[in-house]
Amino acid sequence: MATAAQSVSIFGMIAGLIGVMALVAVNALFLIWMERKVSAHMQLRPGPMEVGWHGAIQTIADALKLLGKELITPRDVDKPVYLAAPIVIFLPVLVSFLVIPFSQNLIIRDMNVGVLLILSFAALTVLAILMAGWASNNKYAVFGAIRSVAQNVAYEIPLLITLMSVILMVGSFRLTDIVAAQSRIWFVFLQPIAFILYIICATAETNRAPFDLPEAESELVAGFHTEYSGMRFALFFLAEYTNMFIVAALATIFFLGGWRGPFLPGIVWFLIKVYAIIFLIMWFRWTFPRVRFDQLITLSWKILIPLALANLIVTAFVLKLV
Amino acid sequence: MTSYVKEILTGFYSLLAGMGVTIRYFVKPIVTVQYPREKLQMSPAYRGHTEFVLDPETQTHRCIACELCSRTCPSQLIHLEGVKVGKKKLPSKYVIEYHLCSLCGLCVEVCPTQALQFSKEYRLAGYSRQDAVIDVFARMQAQQRRLGWPVTPIPEPQPEAEGEAEAKPKPAKAKPAAKKAEKPAEAEAAPAAPETPATPAEEEEKS
Ligand code: SF4
Ligand code: SF4
Numbered sequence: 001m002a003t004a005a006q007s008v009s010i011f012g013m014i015a016g017l018i019g020v021m022a023l024v025a026v027n028a029l030f031l032i033w034m035e036r037k038v039s040a041h042m043q044l045r046p047g048p049m050e051v052g053w054h055g056a057i058q059t060i061a062d063a064l065k066l067l068g069k070e071l072i073t074p075r076d077v078d079k080p081v082y083l084a085a086p087i088v089i090f091l092p093v094l095v096s097f098l099v100i101p102f103s104q105n106l107i108i109r110d111m112n113v114g115v116l117l118i119l120s121f122a123a124l125t126v127l128a129i130l131m132a133g134w135a136s137n138n139k140y141a142v143f144g145a146i147r148s149v150a151q152n153v154a155y156e157i158p159l160l161i162t163l164m165s166v167i168l169m170v171g172s173f174r175l176t177d178i179v180a181a182q183s184r185i186w187f188v189f190l191q192p193i194a195f196i197l198y199i200i201c202a203t204a205e206t207n208r209a210p211f212d213l214p215e216a217e218s219e220l221v222a223g224f225h226t227e228y229s230g231m232r233f234a235l236f237f238l239a240e241y242t243n244m245f246i247v248a249a250l251a252t253i254f255f256l257g258g259w260r261g262p263f264l265p266g267i268v269w270f271l272i273k274v275y276a277i278i279f280l281i282m283w284f285r286w287t288f289p290r291v292r293f294d295q296l297i298t299l300s301w302k303i304l305i306p307l308a309l310a311n312l313i314v315t316a317f318v319l320k321l322v
Numbered sequence: 323m324t325s326y327v328k329e330i331l332t333g334f335y336s337l338l339a340g341m342g343v344t345i346r347y348f349v350k351p352i353v354t355v356q357y358p359r360e361k362l363q364m365s366p367a368y369r370g371h372t373e374f375v376l377d378p379e380t381q382t383h384r385c386i387a388c389e390l391c392s393r394t395c396p397s398q399l400i401h402l403e404g405v406k407v408g409k410k411k412l413p414s415k416y417v418i419e420y421h422l423c424s425l426c427g428l429c430v431e432v433c434p435t436q437a438l439q440f441s442k443e444y445r446l447a448g449y450s451r452q453d454a455v456i457d458v459f460a461r462m463q464a465q466q467r468r469l470g471w472p473v474t475p476i477p478e479p480q481p482e483a484e485g486e487a488e489a490k491p492k493p494a495k496a497k498p499a500a501k502k503a504e505k506p507a508e509a510e511a512a513p514a515a516p517e518t519p520a521t522p523a524e525e526e527e528k529s
Binding site for chain 1: 337341347348350353354356
């Protein structure tokens, strides 16, 4: 009986893995197209229009082009680390999908440490960026990597604290429990400050403008992935867009009631909310200029962390009183 | 402490204001023109190469081949020939080497009959210098064809009086030939070329 249950779960794992792979690919293709469209329309341009309906399969064409590109390995790179970095950046991305509940039953594994799993693996992204930058043996790449580490250390703290205040209210790390706790009211209304702080930190965690210092084009060429070409570069790109999906999914689960919504099936509501958050993050990118590095660190240590802590303390007090 | 809170609030407000601007632009209609499929209307002040004015009454050009324009042109790029048709003199060839033109407008201004104007032609990319040599006469004929007007033929020299009928043709014919020889090779080939550059120009103006 036990073995039967195990084999079923292994089968489920494999099916889940295939589903996740497909989701990652389709999501990245869609997000790149969406980003180009959003940026274009904010600048009164049409964006890609030539390949497919309104350029819908433009990104597929781009991906095919990237596949055909030569994989250049510069002479003086630290080869094992250089080759491992694109794989390492992709791993946490895949693991995070293990615990994300897309709807009531659509979840690969409902762990009771779901949040911790995602957040701890998300920290691996920094490691991968550091590996890529260091192994590239390129000053721009190293600078990008160093900035990324400083930034991620600074922004992971308020991120965790804001999530903590929601977890305090629910009393569980399990993501399905957090969704279930929002059956009456979404936490975005109970914890508006936490939501705003989370979105800011999430933007910084995914290294997106206005916090895209690790890959600031105007200063660092392409930052940590300067020396990567072809499919290796594509993996970094894929990881960035999948990370966006993950932080948006977390925001949906923590603040927007997850898959809950009237009429439509859960998965549809979930995706609508996720892409709405992603649109918000894109909207930031095409509105705000990149911050200076000292501003970035100041924002985190002087504003976000105190605010997040204050929010946590207030939440704890209110919970105690009620 | 109050300044700290105030800074956060004003900063947050300014961020929201910025996002308000971009979202307003997001829903505005786009301004990009998908060039080969859509085209912009050129402004009235746009100066393309010169062309003949088509007189709506006579349905043809007004040029009297006085050669004032070709003499005035500071770049000496107008090559025109006139022939006598009865009492009148008419141009039988009007070719400009547009790549030398400075668009100064002197030719347009000096013309006693206001026979010239600037066209709105802007698609002038070509593979050789020859592509920039424009046969203004052929262009006018093409315009007439498009409007459905009678096409002005290239006038043949006609004898003025009967007595001279025998003697005149020879020097009259020899003269253009001699003139041609003086001119650069490009101008020589020009009359053959006009159809090609003129055709995209027609479509252009139609749309
Ligand atoms: S615009 Fe000036 S340069 Fe051009 S053809 Fe006329 S007179 Fe010559
Ligand atoms: S000045 Fe006018 S009328 Fe005289 S030749 Fe030139 S275009 Fe013809």
